[in-house]
Amino acid sequence: MKVIKTKLNYSHSYIVLDINLLKIDCVAPFDIYIKKDDDLVIIIEAGTLISESLYTKLKHHKNLYISKKDEDKQILSCESLKHYIRHNRDNPQKRVMLLYKISEQLFDMYATNKENMIHLECVELIIKSIIYLIKYDEKFLKSTMPYFENDHVLYSHSLHVAMYALFLANMLKFNDDDLLKIGVAALLHDVGLKK
Numbered sequence: 001m002k003v004i005k006t007k008l009n010y011s012h013s014y015i016v017l018d019i020n021l022l023k024i025d026c027v028a029p030f031d032i033y034i035k036k037d038d039d040l041v042i043i044i045e046a047g048t049l050i051s052e053s054l055y056t057k058l059k060h061h062k063n064l065y066i067s068k069k070d071e072d073k074q075i076l077s078c079e080s081l082k083h084y085i086r087h088n089r090d091n092p093q094k095r096v097m098l099l100y101k102i103s104e105q106l107f108d109m110y111a112t113n114k115e116n117m118i119h120l121e122c123v124e125l126i127i128k129s130i131i132y133l134i135k136y137d138e139k140f141l142k143s144t145m146p147y148f149e150n151d152h153v154l155y156s157h158s159l160h161v162a163m164y165a166l167f168l169a170n171m172l173k174f175n176d177d178d179l180l181k182i183g184v185a186a187l188l189h190d191v192g193l194k195k
Contacts, residue, residue, distance in 0.1 A: 014067055014068060015066060016064070017032060017074070022050050027049055027087040028048050029073045029080065030070035031044065040065060076102065078125045079125070081126065095133060102125075110191065120184075128180065134167055134170050158190055159187065161186045165185075
């Protein structure tokens, strides 16, 4: 490991990172710091792949820190999805797995909600992530399809429909506002059906 940056500005605070939240062969969605000579230094930059050897080295540190502003990125959620997607955009298997997890969370919340309400902000965040990936990777659908789950569960089926619809709409040169509307409609096309 090498020290990336020293003499950090202490105007914002840092919190201790639970090392168990880091996973081997996953990308760190935030900078990771250690204390050195009464200062915090970045030892892992956001976007770094956590290899087994790097994980082992990190475990030897008494405390690891992240910026307080990155606290919500520790766990995959609708709000943190964009950070995970951005740092895994070159890994088709990982990015589709992230989309599946968030889509499953979204539809599970919907299914267990007594008022049958769906979290529309989460829907938009999922769709914006797909749009980002489609614009980043012109072969998005081709590189992602081998990792599609072959089942008929609501969350995966809806996600597949949204990806196909957005890919096609992007090829037809729809603007970003229309892409968002198309994606939302596609993701929610079967809402009301049982899982």
